[in-house]
Amino acid sequence: MSQTTRITEKGQATIPKALREKYDLEPGDEVLWLDTDEGIVVKKRTRTGGRGLLVPDETPTETRAAIGRELAKRLRTRRDHDY
Template sequence: MSKVTSKGQVTIPKPIREELGIDPGDEIEFVETERGYAIEKRVDENPFEKWRGVADTSESVEERMADLRGERE
C-alpha cells in the first residue's frame, strides 16, 4: 500500500517497479481502464532515437578514438 504525499507523489513498490522494468528517470503513464487507472511504462518506439545526432562528426572511428585517448594533437 502506498500513500499520496502533499505534492501528489506516490512511491511505487520495488517489486512492481522491477516487474514493469521502471528505472529512475523513466516516464510512466496513467491509462484509464474500465476498472480505474493502470500504470504503464512509457516506451518510445525506438529507444535509440533520443540519441540520434549526439555523436555526429566527420571524423573516422579511428580518429575519434585517438582524440579520446589523447594520442592526437
C-alpha cells in the same frame, strides 16, 4: 500481487520496489496514467525512435530526423489512446 502506498502532499506516489523490478522501471522512465472504467491503470511508456523508416537515400539528415520525430509522436499518441 497487491501493495499499497500513500499519496504525498505534492501528489506523488512511490511505485513499490517489487513492481519497479518486475517491470524494469528505472529513474527517468515515464509512466502513463490511464483513466479507465475499471479505475486507474499505470503503464510504462516505451520509447520508439522510428527505426526502420524507409525514405529515399537522398533525403537530407534533418528531414530524416523530422520524419522520425513525427512518427514517434504519432506512435505515442496512438499507443496512449488505444489502451
